[in-house]
Amino acid sequence: MSSYQIGVLTVSDTCARGEATDQSGPEIISMIKSHYKALMGKSGENITINTTYKVVPDEVEHIQSLVVQWVHQGYKLILTTGGTGFTPRDVTPEAIKPLIEKRCKGIEIAMLKTSLDVTPHAMLSRPVAGIKSNTLIVTLPGSVKAVRENLAAILPAVPHAIGLINSAPKASTTSEHRSKDYSSNSNSTVTSISSDGCRGHHGHSHSHNHSHQEEKPHSCGDGVHRKRVSPYPMINVDDAIDIILKQCDLLDIGTEMKPITEALGRLLAEDIHSVEPFPPFRASIKDGYAVRSKDGVGKYKILGDSLAGSSSYDPQLLAAQDPKEKYCVVITTGAKIPDEFDAVVMVENTELIADEKDHVSILSSVAVGEDIRPVGSDIPAQSLVLKKGAKIGCAEVGLLATLGLVQVSVHKLPSVSIISTGDELVDYQTKQIPSGMIRDSNSPTLASIIQELNSHFGECASRENIHLHGIVKDKVEDLERVFKDAAARSDIIITSGGVSMGQLDLVKPLLEKMGKLQFGRVNMKPGKPLTFSTITTASDSTANKNKTTLVFSLPGNPVSTVVTFYLFVVPALRKLSGFSNYNLPMVEVKLNDRLRLDPERPEYHRVTIEWDFNQHCFISTSTGSQASCRLLSLKNANALLLLPKSEGYQEKGSMVKAIVIGPLHN
Numbered sequence: 001m002s003s004y005q006i007g008v009l010t011v012s013d014t015c016a017r018g019e020a021t022d023q024s025g026p027e028i029i030s031m032i033k034s035h036y037k038a039l040m041g042k043s044g045e046n047i048t049i050n051t052t053y054k055v056v057p058d059e060v061e062h063i064q065s066l067v068v069q070w071v072h073q074g075y076k077l078i079l080t081t082g083g084t085g086f087t088p089r090d091v092t093p094e095a096i097k098p099l100i101e102k103r104c105k106g107i108e109i110a111m112l113k114t115s116l117d118v119t120p121h122a123m124l125s126r127p128v129a130g131i132k133s134n135t136l137i138v139t140l141p142g143s144v145k146a147v148r149e150n151l152a153a154i155l156p157a158v159p160h161a162i163g164l165i166n167s168a169p170k171a172s173t174t175s176e177h178r179s180k181d182y183s184s185n186s187n188s189t190v191t192s193i194s195s196d197g198c199r200g201h202h203g204h205s206h207s208h209n210h211s212h213q214e215e216k217p218h219s220c221g222d223g224v225h226r227k228r229v230s231p232y233p234m235i236n237v238d239d240a241i242d243i244i245l246k247q248c249d250l251l252d253i254g255t256e257m258k259p260i261t262e263a264l265g266r267l268l269a270e271d272i273h274s275v276e277p278f279p280p281f282r283a284s285i286k287d288g289y290a291v292r293s294k295d296g297v298g299k300y301k302i303l304g305d306s307l308a309g310s311s312s313y314d315p316q317l318l319a320a321q322d323p324k325e326k327y328c329v330v331i332t333t334g335a336k337i338p339d340e341f342d343a344v345v346m347v348e349n350t351e352l353i354a355d356e357k358d359h360v361s362i363l364s365s366v367a368v369g370e371d372i373r374p375v376g377s378d379i380p381a382q383s384l385v386l387k388k389g390a391k392i393g394c395a396e397v398g399l400l401a402t403l404g405l406v407q408v409s410v411h412k413l414p415s416v417s418i419i420s421t422g423d424e425l426v427d428y429q430t431k432q433i434p435s436g437m438i439r440d441s442n443s444p445t446l447a448s449i450i451q452e453l454n455s456h457f458g459e460c461a462s463r464e465n466i467h468l469h470g471i472v473k474d475k476v477e478d479l480e481r482v483f484k485d486a487a488a489r490s491d492i493i494i495t496s497g498g499v500s501m502g503q504l505d506l507v508k509p510l511l512e513k514m515g516k517l518q519f520g521r522v523n524m525k526p527g528k529p530l531t532f533s534t535i536t537t538a539s540d541s542t543a544n545k546n547k548t549t550l551v552f553s554l555p556g557n558p559v560s561t562v563v564t565f566y567l568f569v570v571p572a573l574r575k576l577s578g579f580s581n582y583n584l585p586m587v588e589v590k591l592n593d594r595l596r597l598d599p600e601r602p603e604y605h606r607v608t609i610e611w612d613f614n615q616h617c618f619i620s621t622s623t624g625s626q627a628s629c630r631l632l633s634l635k636n637a638n639a640l641l642l643l644p645k646s647e648g649y650q651e652k653g654s655m656v657k658a659i660v661i662g663p664l665h666n
């Protein structure tokens with residue numbers, strides 16, 4: 001028995017404001033139900049149709065966030081009504097089009113044709129139909145009459161369309177995919193594995209379709225009545241990142257003034273302009289003599305010197321001299337060129353004259369301006385030197401110093417709380433550990449990653465405001481207390497453990513209770529049970545708005561913890577720190593290994609990459625068995641390969657994209 005979740009979305013300012021009652025939405029629902037009833041009557045198939053009905057104003061964000069959420073929740077069909085006309089408030093097509101992955105013009109034409117048979121005004125409608133993920137999305141006009149016509153025109157094809165969109169892929173989808181076995185004889189085919197977790201031999205197959213359950217807090221229940229299928233739809237990595245980035249807009253981290261010597265790695269929160277020109281005077285580029293270029297080669301009288309920082313030359317002297325003679329001033333690199341001179345001869349192109357120390361022989365003639373830096377030639381006055389949003393590197397600190405700035409306005413950095421969860425954990429400093437227990441490695445690992453990120457990719461998390469909460473046992477009251485404390489003090493909470501299918505995996509239900517669980521599973525390997533939520537803490541005063549905290553509940557397997565951190569926490573940290581490029585650098589690398597692919601999930605395979613001057617490209621070397629509990633698979637890794645989900649292998653010598661996660665040489 002399959003169940004269809006169908007979303008009906010009425011887009012209308014007046015209905016949203018309650019100034020008009022919506023007829024079209026209810027009409028759609030009744031047409032859908034009666035059509036399917038007829039359909040089921042014929043085919044005998046029994047489908048349960050659940051419809052969700054919402055009304056939103058004519059606003060792109062409102063339409064998109066609901067449609068995206070419904071798609072993530074696995075809806076089969078989404079029908080909107082309203083907002084497809086020509087008036088300024090008609091934005092439904094503009095909201096839906098960017099979400100569509102596959103346009104379905106046939107459906108649009110069917111609707112237009114039907115309506116045009118009725119009235120030529122139908123050409124003033126802008127329908128959009130298309131597929132996003134596994135969902136068919138169709139915009140219908142606003143009027144009930146037009147809804148009836150358009151829906152009647154396409155309903156006969158909709159069930160079949162949905163069937164095609166959700167048809168199983170050709171390749172066999174048995175879940176017993178073989179991959180590098182955890183044991184040493186890696187070429188033995190693993191008969192079955194614990195679903196994607198660390199290699200175990202208590203394997204069982206697991207199906208990937210999920211039934212959509214109402215969004216209510218699910219406890220995993222006790223051992224016996226535990227869910228057999230995760231209630232959390234599996235979404236893809238890009239959509240997950242989109243959701244995270246969107247939620248970042250709810251936080252306002254703010255800016256602060258920092259002394260320039262403490263601003264390295266920070267992002268500028270304002271444009272930086274020069275006031276004075278630099279250099280502020282005409283400066284010599286070389287050591288030698290300042291001359292008047294018109295005097296050419298010959299014997300020159302030395303009138304004094306102008307050294308960088310001090311000068312004995314007095315212009316009165318020149319005025320008192322015989323104009324027919326040639327004059328010069330000793331000059332050093334960086335020194336001010338006296339106004340009466342217009343070029344520099346390098347000391348290598350002169351000769352001393354025996355017994356005449358206040359004369360010199362100039363051997364080469366120079367052009368006007370030779371070896372002189374004009375005023376402002378490095379930095380013009382009143383010019384934009386650094387743009388808002390620029391990362392302050394070493395040179396930028398120097399430029400700020402050159403401009404005489406003592407402090408600068410920079411983006412503040414998000415504060416972070418790190419929490420390890422699990423009854424089996426003891427502090428890593430514990431010498432004798434009781435049987436069945438293990439040391440917590442995730443917290444020290446995560447704290448170190450943040451430090452390394454800050455040093456290599458720009459400051460993206462507060463160094464002072466990173467709070468290690470340590471280990472929290474699998475007890476709801478303990479977890480709730482610590483999460484509440486962390487939410488009050490941090491912008492971002494990073495937990496590890498307790499998010500899969502175990503009866504002590506309490507984190508997801510707790511977050512559904514404490515906040516809003518945005519998504520609970522991602523189609524990736526490792527890292528599938530990654531969970532992302534938001535907790536809103538009411539503000540104490542009406543003045544400032546509620547505080548939102550982003551909660552990243554990473555899977556407990558140490559490698560899953562690290563990989564999901566790089567893929568999902570880093571973009572949030574960077575966006576909140578003011579970066580415009582949220583992701584870590586991406587490169588293309590040539591494989592030095594033949595790697596088996598996972599037929600169900602895209603994989604982030606750990607490698608060491610190095611530039612090869614003979615092959616003119618990065619060469620990647622796998623870190624070995626990729627079991628997600630094997631932290632060794634991250635040892636010396638400085639990149640994550642993006643391997644596609646597919647049968648078969650990624651061949652040695654082929655080019656693959658990789659995310660750079662560490663220094664390119666050790």
Ligand SMILES: Nc1nc2c(c(=O)[nH]1)N[C@H]1C(S)=C(S)[C@@H](COP(=O)(O)OP(=O)(O)OC[C@H]3O[C@@H](n4cnc5c(N)ncnc54)[C@H](O)[C@@H]3O)O[C@H]1N2
Nearest residue numbers: 195196197420440441442497498499500501555556557560
């Ligand atoms: N029946 C199913 N079981 C599992 C599934 C599934 O879909 N069905 N998913 C597997 C996958 S994939 C992953 S990833 C893990 C993630 O599970 P949790 O997030 O609940 O993690 P835990 O169960 O708490 O721990 C997993 C593993 O990692 C060790 N661990 C936990 N915290 C730490 C820490 N701070 N330092 C070091 N090691 C840690 C823990 O002892 C476990 O061995 O679920 C699979 N199961």
Ligand code: MOO
Nearest residue numbers: 526527528560628
């Ligand atoms: O073990 Mo899991 O593969 O991290 O998702």
Ligand SMILES: [Mg+2]
Nearest residue numbers: 498500502505
């Ligand atoms: Mg678990």
